[in-house]
Amino acid sequence: MSVATPATVSALGGVSVDVLVVFAVVLGALVLFVTEWLPIDVTAILIMVVLVVLGDWTQVSTTESLSGFSNKATIAVLAMLILSTGVSRSGLVQIVGRKLSAFAGDSRRRQLAATIGAGGPVSGFINNTPVVAILVPVISDLAHKGKTSPSKLLMPLSFASMLGGMLTLIGTSTNLLASETAARLGAEQGVEGLHAFSMFEFTHLGVVVLAVGSLYLFVVAPRLLPDRVPAEEDYLAEYEMGDYLSEVVVGEHSPIVGKTVREAIDFDRFDADVLGLVRDGERFIEPLGQKVVRAGDTLTIRTDRNTLGDIATVDDLALSGTPEEEAELEPTTQDEQALVEVVIPSGSSLAGETLASATFRQRYDANVLAFRSRGETVHERMDHRQLRVGDTLLVQAPREGIDRLSANQDFIVAHEPEEPDYRTEKIPYAVAIVLGVVLAATVTPFHIVTTALAGVVAMVGTGVLHPSEVYESVDWDVIFLLAGVIPLGIALEQTGAAELLGGLVASTATVLPAIGVLWVFYVFTGVITSVISNNASVVLMIPVAVEAAVEVGSNPFAFVLAVTFAASTAFMTPVGYQTNLFVYGPGGYTFGDFFRVGLPLQLLLSVVTVAGIAVFWGV
CATH class of the missing domain: 3.30.70.1450 (Regulator of K+ conductance, C-terminal domain)
Known part of the structure; x- marks a missing residue:
């Protein structure tokens, strides 16, 4: 008697078991991405393993599950991260930021213009994630020196970098991944019009989006952004440390007299830290662990009031007061201390x-x-x-x-070092290498991955980067994420899951024109990107968008662009894009701040982008 293989068994409603299994894997991946129960790179590896173990249903072989590591987009992203680090090490972006800071002064409008100007255009040629990482301390310092709350500038910095990332192919990892996904679908499925993006394929639309978005950030966003962080830099107030910092005097008969600071507090029993010690008017901070406690010493302790009472009772300590200003946490010795x-x-x-x-x-x-x-x-x-x-x-x-x-x-x-170690003498080399990578990918038949890797070699050869820094430059979470979600996209295509979803979305064409279906894809991609990785949403949505475009007889390339732009401009939540996470804490933002400022911008750009695609490429 023959036994049907899993791939031939059908489920209720005519949906194959293969498709249901892939949907289950996708759902599981989304849950792990959103909840962060596992680190992103571990989740990516788990996806690859599950796809192979369930290969009878997912139709993904071992070779295909590992194809993400050899994908051109993965290698190109890796190379661009290294090139971005080279530019960072030269100090070019920091110097540009400082020049703009000097221009801004204490004018809030000029500060905002400087922030948008520093974060936007630069992100078209250097991966936008490192750009924000580089500029967070520059913009934070600009805000405090100009008596402005960093909350007014840091979110616009993140949003501007996303907008600038849509100027060129290399602005974001999402663009590179979308390009390779479109090229693969065009080759494997014979979809006419699908091809890899050229370097400046969508620059004209990117300029429109950057201009409209920048105008919103300049005019509307300041009215919606609260002053979460005080303009005057006071971390103790900002972090509400008043109830968690106390000064106590060591009694003459205290059992901790004669012990080292490390031995003085039972850290297994009490959630507390000794941050400083004052003796005979002289304040000591670090190293404190081996300093012997004497009667009459004043200790600065970080703990809550209840724990402090327990410690004082056990160790015979008398409450002296609470440090009210940062200066009270700074030592009087030469080994100066700082909060950051x-x-x-x-x-x-x-x-x-x-x-x-x-x-x-x-x-x-x-x-x-x-x-x-x-x-x-x-x-x-x-x-x-x-x-x-x-x-x-x-x-x-x-x-x-x-x-x-x-x-x-x-x-x-979130502050620039007082004596930054930039390789300013290497700036000409860094600029020439990046321009060479862009020019070679534009006017020669070589793929961006080839020119970018050549740029990496040039960075090391000219001393812009040291060999050891090459490996440190790579955000391995992103690389593993790409490697994990690429085979998930393959499973969607090969099992027919993408075709099924595309057909469902295409059914909206009975009540919407083609441009309306395109807008639906933009909005849905923006929503899903707000809760998962932008790269994951591109891999999941592009195959579905292509199938929908074929179903309604529209231009598949237009649908690919809509998904790409929507995934690269995720404004509504702090977890939708890495740059939002970078400014989340330093800006003191709440989740609702991103939604309040980001939702109107997302809706505005959904109309602008879809209209631009229709005008430039047709629907």
Whole structure:
């Protein structure tokens, strides 16, 4: 008796089991992306494994599951991240930002113009994610020096970088991935009009979108953005540290007299940190661990009031007061101390770790006073809270330690270092290499991946980048994400799931004109990108959009562009795009701030972009 294979079994309603299984995998992937139960790179690997294990239904072979690693888009994104780091190391973008800061002064309108001008056009030629990482400290300093709340500038910086990313093929990883997906669909399915994007394929539309979006950010956004962060830089007030910082005097008979600071507090029992010690009018900060406590010493302790009472009772400590200003946390010794915000970027080794498991205090010679995570300010049990991309830590460290943090790829420090280590003498080489990559990809038959890799070699050969920095430059979360979602797109196509979804959306053509169906795809892509990765939404939506375009007899390339633009301009949530996460904490924003400012912009650009596509390419 023959047994039917899983691929031949049909489900209810004529939908094959293959399609249902792929939908289940997609749904599972979306849940993991949204909830972040697993790190993004681990989720990507899991997707590849599941597609192969369920290969009888997903129709994805082992070779196809690994094809994301060899995909031109993946390698091109990798190369562009390295090139962007080279430009960053030269200090070019930072210098441009500083020049614009000098122009802005204390005029809020000029500050906003400088922010949009720095973040927008540059993002067309350098991957927009590194651009924002580079400019966050520049714009934060610009805001504080100009007596403006950073909340008024940092979200416009992120949005402007997204708009600028649509000027060229290399502006975002999404563009590169969409280009390769369109080219593959055109070749494999014989869809006329589908091809890889050229370098300036959609620049004219990108200019329109940037202009309209910039006008919105300049005129409308300031009215919608609140002053979440005080213009006067006061981290203690901003992070509501009043109830969590106390000064206590060590009693003559205290059991901690004669012990080192590290031994003084039972950290397993109490959630507390000793941040400073005052003795005979002299304040000490770091290193404190081995300093022996004496009677009469004043200790600055970070903890809540209840825990402080328990510690005072056990250790015979008398409450002295509360530090009210940052200056009171600074030492009188030469080893000056500072408070600074640091953001956890994508690719940081701290993402997924806790302060305890990462041995933060020991590794970085710094104390974490509080941190923000997805809009929540955390003061208690910080050592055991898992850190996520976009979390912002309020750190106390020696000033020289702040400079070390600035040079560390694990952080974005929301202040420029006092003595930045830029390779300004390499600026001509960095500029020439990037222009050469763009020019070669435009006027020669070589693919962007070839010219970008050649640019990487040139960066190292000219000393713009050191060989060891090449590997540090790559955001491996993004690379693994691309490698994982590309075979998921293949499964959608090969099982007929994309065709089924495309047919369902195409059915709206009975009540909507073709341009209306195009608008539906733009809006739906924008919504789904707001909760998952922009790259994942492109891979999932482009095959569906192409099928819908074929069904209604429209231009498939127009539908691909609509999905690409919508996925690259995700304004409505802080998790929709990496650059939003970078400014989430330093701007003090809430989730609702992004929705309030981003939704009108998303709707405005949905009309502008769809109309532009219809005019330039036809529907």
